[in-house]
Every structure is written in structure tokens, then in C-alpha cells.
Amino acid sequence: MRVQKKKWMDLLCLSVFLVAAGVAVAYGQSGGFSESIYPVEKLKPTDSVPKLKVGGVAPDFNLPAVAGGKVSLSQYKGKKNVVISFVPAAWTPVCSGQWPGYNISKDLFDKHDAILLGITVDNIPTLYAWTKQMCNPNEKLWFPVLSDFYPHGAVASKYGVLRSEGIAERALFVINKKGIITYIDVHDINQRPLLDDLAKALEKVK
Amino acid sequence: MEKSNKRFVCILFILLALLFTGNPPVWSANVTALSNPVKSDPGNNTSIPVFELPMPGSEREKSYLGLSGTGNFKIGQIKAQVLIIEVFSLYCPHCQRTASQINELYQKIQERPDMKEKIKMIGIGVNNSTYEVDSYRKRYKVPFPLIPDENMEISKMLGVRGTPTFIGIKVNGKGTQKRFYFEEGGFQDTQQFLTEIIKLSGLK
Numbered sequence: 001m002r003v004q005k006k007k008w009m010d011l012l013c014l015s016v017f018l019v020a021a022g023v024a025v026a027y028g029q030s031g032g033f034s035e036s037i038y039p040v041e042k043l044k045p046t047d048s049v050p051k052l053k054v055g056g057v058a059p060d061f062n063l064p065a066v067a068g069g070k071v072s073l074s075q076y077k078g079k080k081n082v083v084i085s086f087v088p089a090a091w092t093p094v095c096s097g098q099w100p101g102y103n104i105s106k107d108l109f110d111k112h113d114a115i116l117l118g119i120t121v122d123n124i125p126t127l128y129a130w131t132k133q134m135c136n137p138n139e140k141l142w143f144p145v146l147s148d149f150y151p152h153g154a155v156a157s158k159y160g161v162l163r164s165e166g167i168a169e170r171a172l173f174v175i176n177k178k179g180i181i182t183y184i185d186v187h188d189i190n191q192r193p194l195l196d197d198l199a200k201a202l203e204k205v206k
Numbered sequence: 207m208e209k210s211n212k213r214f215v216c217i218l219f220i221l222l223a224l225l226f227t228g229n230p231p232v233w234s235a236n237v238t239a240l241s242n243p244v245k246s247d248p249g250n251n252t253s254i255p256v257f258e259l260p261m262p263g264s265e266r267e268k269s270y271l272g273l274s275g276t277g278n279f280k281i282g283q284i285k286a287q288v289l290i291i292e293v294f295s296l297y298c299p300h301c302q303r304t305a306s307q308i309n310e311l312y313q314k315i316q317e318r319p320d321m322k323e324k325i326k327m328i329g330i331g332v333n334n335s336t337y338e339v340d341s342y343r344k345r346y347k348v349p350f351p352l353i354p355d356e357n358m359e360i361s362k363m364l365g366v367r368g369t370p371t372f373i374g375i376k377v378n379g380k381g382t383q384k385r386f387y388f389e390e391g392g393f394q395d396t397q398q399f400l401t402e403i404i405k406l407s408g409l410k
Contacts, residue, residue, distance in 0.1 A: 097297030101338070104302055104345045134299050192297065196337040 036133070038091050045188040048169055051160030054184055058082075058175040061155040063119065063146035066127045071117065071144045073175070081114040081205050082175040083198065086161050086168040090122045090130035094170065094192050100134045103141050105195060112202040114174075116143035121156060121168055123149040161186060174201045182206070254375060254383050256280060257363045259353050263336075267351035271326055282381045286326035288407045289383075293330045293361055293371040294352075296338040300392070301370045305346035310396050312350050324409055328353060332361040332369060374403055 052058070062072040076082050087098060099118055102109075109116055120127065124147045131145050148155045148168070156162040161169040172193060174183035183201035187193045258278035262268055272285025281289060292308055294301040308329075315325050329352040331339040339354040355361050364373055367390065374387030386406050393399040404410045 097295065097299075100299040100302060101297040104296070105341050107344070108341070136303055192333075194335050194338070195296070195341060196335050199337065 036091060037093055037096055040092050043189050045190065046169055046186055047163040047165070047189075048161050048186070050184075050186065051158070052173075052181055052184065054181055056181050058173065058179055058181050059155075059158045060179075061148075061158070063148055063155060064124055066124055066131055066145040066147070067140070071146055073117075073179070076115055076177075077179050078177055081112060081177055081202070082173075083109065083114050083116045083202070084159075084171075084173040084175070085116060085118050086156060086159070086171040086173075087118065087120050088163075088167040088170055088189055090120055090126050094190065096130075096134075098170075098192050099131070099141065099145075101192075101195060102143065103135060106142050108195070108199055108202065109143075112205060114202060114205070118143060118145040119148050119155060119168070120145075121148045121153045121162075121166065123147055163189075172198060172201075174198075174205055176205050252385050254281075254385050255363050256282075256381055256383075257360065259330075259360060262351040262353065271328070271351060280381070281375060281377060281383050282379050284326055284377055285323075286377050287324040288326070288403065288409060289375045289377050290325065290327045290387075290403060291330055291364070291373040291375065292327070293332055293364065293366045293369055293373070294342070295332050295369045296334050296342045298369040302346075304370065304392050305342075305348070307392075307396055309346065309349060311400060314396060314400055321404065321409070325403070326350075330355050330360055330364075332366065333358050374407060376407055 058073060060072060060074045062070050065071045073082060073084075085098070085102065087094075102116055102118075118141075122130070127145050127147055131141055134141060153162040153166060153168065156168040159171070159173065161171045163169060170187045170189045170191075170193070172183070172185040172187070173181055176182050182205050185193055185197065185201075258280055261273060261276055261279050262271065268274060271279075273279050273283060290311075292301075312327055315327070316322050327350040329339075329348065329350065331342065331352055331354045333356065334342070334354050335356050336354045339352045342348065343352050353360075364371075365388070366373075370390075370392050372387065372389045372392065373385060376384045376386055386408075387403060
């Protein structure tokens, strides 16, 4: 009997936990297109093995962009500092707010002569529909959004941020004009990184 | 099975039912947990709990609200009869889209000599840091005070479930504040909204 009671306790705890997780996730939603956001339960904070280090060379890539054409990391070498924002997947709660926040913080990136590259493992049509709803109908995100869809998550994998479910971590990399990594934040996937921390990382980039 | 266990199973089923009713489930789970202390139907005269907010950083914002000093303040200290709160986030596209409309609301109040001392506005940045709130203010040139609510404590006290949410509060200096308006998602017409606020609050 005691054992059985313990099982029910576990279940009760689990349901309370699910409610709490729901609360955390819902705050990422916003009135605009919250109906389209797929509800996600709390995930394991990180689920990948780091492959890169601060001070190391950032691996190059060449990925298709939502706006058309391809974008490579090396095209910014000697010209711009680069912030790469990997987010787990389109149409999920926290990510659906993260880039709109960056979209209205262009000043921060300009101030530090930096470009932002947003990357997910979704395909281009999905990213097109998703990012279109992040801003006003006649506007576009100011930064390139790149698709690491095929070969699936190859760039995320090179950067050590491909999770076992096949989605990317919520991760930020700052890369200086020489192509050296100056900041890595593989964040708890369930939470949005503070803009403060990225601003501090950009202050330090040389 | 023992009686106590049956009761337990019953409670569990109710909990699970609460979890899985409604659409989307995340939203309903959220409502379940945050349904108090304020109910979400607009227009009712619910008392809101007394809580403290961090003092705005600039003198201009403090003087607008009739506050002075540093530290925290309570809503009852605001020099106004009605307070309109916009709960927003730097990361909320809908808030971004309607930011200029909310600024317009502020302007419309300022243009009314009979109302500008009676109605004040603040924004509460849910889950936003001071830096994030500052970025939002700068980007949209928000003329009214914006207050960060990094740990979502204020938003929870106000019964907020998503952004943007608009709350109307009748302010009295005695500490008990009544809410007369609660609306999620925003409004269509600024003038109409202001007229409604004036009417519902009993200012006219």
C-alpha cells in the first residue's frame, strides 16, 4: 500500500510540475500570433557536448538564407563582428520572442560593428512563415535568418549545439573580425538569455 | 483500495482534467495557476493586492507619477485617480507593433487638461531586465514610465497571463486599489479606449 501511495505522490508532483512549466512557457507568448505557437513542455536544459572554446577559430559555414542566396561566416571576416543565435525550432514558445527582441535592438549590434545571424534547423519555407510574423507586414527582420536543415543540423553539430532530438540548443556565439570566438552561451533551452549578457559580451569583443 | 487513496485519485483526476481542458493547453495550465488574486473578467471592481514596484530611474518619470526618493513605491502613492498599466515585453512582437498606438494614448491624455492630472500610465516589462526595458523605451521613445518585472512577481500579483495586457486601476492613497479594467491583447481605437477608461473608472 505504501509503495502505491508513493506512486500517486510522484504523479501528483509531476502534474504540479507540468502546470508550473506551462506558466514559464506561456510568458514567451504574445497576443499577436500566440495561437500558432506550439506548446512545449520543459526540456532538459542542455543536451549536447561542447566542441568549441572561447579563443578558438569559429568553423566556417555556407547556409541558405530566408531572404534568398547563401550566407557564409567567412564573408564577414575582417569586416564585421558576428553574433550567431542558434534557436531550437520555429513556432516554439521562447524562440518566438527572442529574435523579435533582437530585431528592435539593432542599435546594440551597430554600436559594436556586429551582424547577427539567426540559425535554426528548420527549412526555408517554415522560417519564412515564422519570421514574417515577427514584425510589421511591410518590414523584414534586419538580420539574415539561415536554415541548417540539410544536411540536418550540420552547422549546429559543428558548433556542438545539436541536441539528441535533432533541434539546436538556444546558444549564442560572438565571433570577432579575425574569426575567433570571444563568447559562448549555451543557454538553458527553456529560458531566454538576457540581452544584458550579450551586450556585455559585445563590449568586450576585440 | 483504501478510502484515503480513492480521495487521492480523485484529486489527481481533477488536476489532470484542469491541465488538459481548453486550447491551447499551455494557456489553460497557466490560467489554472495564475487565476488569483485577480479574476480576468473586465469591468469588475476587484481589489488588487498591495505590492511594491521599483522606483523609476529618471526624475522626469518620478515627477510625472508624483513620486520622490529611491527604492520602491506602491501604486497608492501615485498622484492620480486612475492608473493605466500596459504589461509588455521587449520580446513581444504584438507589443512592438502597437507601441506607437500606446504612445498616442499617452499624448491624448496629455492633451486633455481635465484628465492629464487624473490619469497616469505606466508600463511593466514582464520577465524583462532593466537593460531590456531601457532598450524598449529607447526604440519606441516611450514617454511614460516603464518598470522592469524581471522575476514576473508584479505580473503575477496583477493576474497577468500574456502580453500585452491592459489594466485599469482606481488609485486611492489609502492603500486599497480597485481594478476596473482588464483586457488582454490591446485595443482597436485609441480614442474609444480612452473614452471607455474614463467612463468605466467613473471619472466622468
